[in-house]
Amino acid sequence: MKIELIDLKQRYKEESAQILTSIKKVLSKGHLVLTEELNKFENNICKYTGSKYCLGLNSGTDALMMSLWALGIGKGDEVITSPISFVATIGAIIHVGAKPVFVDIAEDLNIDASKIELKITKRTKAIMPIHWTGKMCSMDTIAKIAKKHKLKIIEDAAQGMGSYYKKKHAGTYSDIAAFSTHPLKNLNGLGDGGFITTNNKQLYEKIKLYRNHGIKSRDNVHVFGVNSRLDVLNAEVLNFRLKKLKSVILKRRRNIAIYRKLINQKFIKIPHDTKDQFSSCVIFLCLCERRDELQKYLNSKSIQSLVYYGTPLHKHYASKNRGLHKTKLPVSENLAKKVLALPHHQNLTTNQIKLVCREVNKFYKNS
């Protein structure tokens, strides 16, 4: 039996009939752009996260870019972030004209808050903590640093839906936060999508105009804007899936707890939640000795696994081009050699987890 990393197929199979019925209903109304379904989604997110405002956008990348843009970050500015993330974090900073400044990560794969102040310069305008795999950064410390140096905070909460730090949801520790609803997230659409949350009315109004061509009313353009609207069909799917999100996350957390119990953690480490963190567990990343060999072995046993990601962002060719690769980030570089995602989704059975653990333990025992 093959054990797959993710479960999109199964998930869709269960939900297909309901999704198609509700899409049909949307279609019959004759409006497919910025509709009541999207409004409803934005309200639902506000309720769930406790943020005042939410705006649905094309993608998580757009959410990051618009957050930066709305805060007035641009050419000549520096934004502090960490290199263990999806490429979009850096792409967004670069494309508003700013410069990403890398801070190394801690053992939990998130930015090491104790190293942030060393990188602050006159040009630093913002800190962009990434809640990698759904585990939130030390937001208290980061907020203190930001306050002291008068910096903005933009949470890269692409994986942060359903994540909490000290019982407060992702997005509530910052000026603005960017979320993704890409198919590989816990709250996922059937394609690209994203949104921002904020408590700042001004930022909200700014992005609301900007995402829809700067149009105030049909015949009045206030500013020149762009088009970044969350797909209405996906908004409907997300409304439907949001109802189940809590139970999805609980199942995922339960699975990881089982993994933790059964895997011999001598050669493989599973980063813990601290008492302040409540991770939404988007990806199940372990730190493995002899990672590549382990992956090969698991593969031979029909167990899927994936390196998320093997190259820290500052080591990519795209970084070299901009001289970003010279930053010394030993923890990131070291952990990038160890990270491996193991099968992890809400439909994973205890037996499947047992099997994966057995094989992992066998691999290390025999070698």
Add this chain to the structure above:
Amino acid sequence: MLVPYNYLPYEFKNVKNIFKKWKKLTKTTDFTLGKYVAEFEEKFSKYIGAKYVVSTNNGTDALILSLKSIGIKKGDEVITVSNTFYASAGAIVACGAKPILVDCDDRYQIDINEIKKKINKKTKAIMPVHWGGASPDMFSIMKLAEKYKIHVVEDACMGIGAKINGRSPGTFGIISAFSMHPLKSLNVMGDGGMVATNNKKIFNWIKKFRNHGMIDRDRIEFWGVNMRLQPLQAIVAIEGLKKIDDVIKKRNKNAKKMDGLLSSLSPNLVIPDRPKGFRETFALYMCLVKSRDRLLKYLIKNKIEAKIHYPIPLNKQRAAKNLKLNQKNFNTTNKQAKKIITLPIHQYLSKKQISYVAHKIKKFYEKN
């Protein structure tokens, strides 16, 4: 009799084929780019006769992508027309460049004589718009651009299915942008767009830029963004391509009938020239009318959903304030803005409905 402007309630009534393919898609779980997006791009490139097509999030992103692909940046100027949808200028601004607006002609298309006057050292491109689904004289624009050695980027957002001497809009400039917004001739169930080019180098760059600059999952060549078309929508577009010619035919038939019925109303109502060799998509069926606001009210009272594109042209919008425009340069646009009206003409209208619209307009002018 109701004559609706919005035809979407009819458009996606039969979604059997689309849903079938969606179900297939969910089995592949290919929700990012993938097979259907590639299939659509290939089919569309054949349809319009361009070598390369890359699909995007929407028409605006397609414009931004087009401009960025030829290096448009801060300090550059791009010439475009004053009566267009805001996104044409918005895309130029999004690249950091300055939109240089010029007046339009009697066919509501960019006035080629005005373009010349605005070309200077900073001019990096001309962006003609195929406004309303009609086209400006692309041959003359290309000649002009060649003379001054500047690029032409076509805003063909409304031009899918149009023809100029047999050639599709979007095959003249170095690169072109299209939209598949629900109210376009080729439409999806939300936002969608694409760019077309014959230039391989531009194509290669665009393909990567739209997907985070990635060569593959583990290699990033340069920092890009996310401007991908949703596979769900690619499937809708593939189905749409099957009927696009039929849609254009029906709209042309309706427009021809409407032209015939309204032509006697001049000078109260003036239909634009429809020169030989130009096939329109009739994204917008526009004419210039006397007592426009009263006519609009009258039509709406009679359940004819007429619209105005647009009562306030781009050159008079608050967003254009920074451009410090001299309104004297926009005589035609400003005059048209007071007189222009858009009548329903879409493919779902019957002969009866068209006659009814014409009849009501005639009646209005008899009384006034």
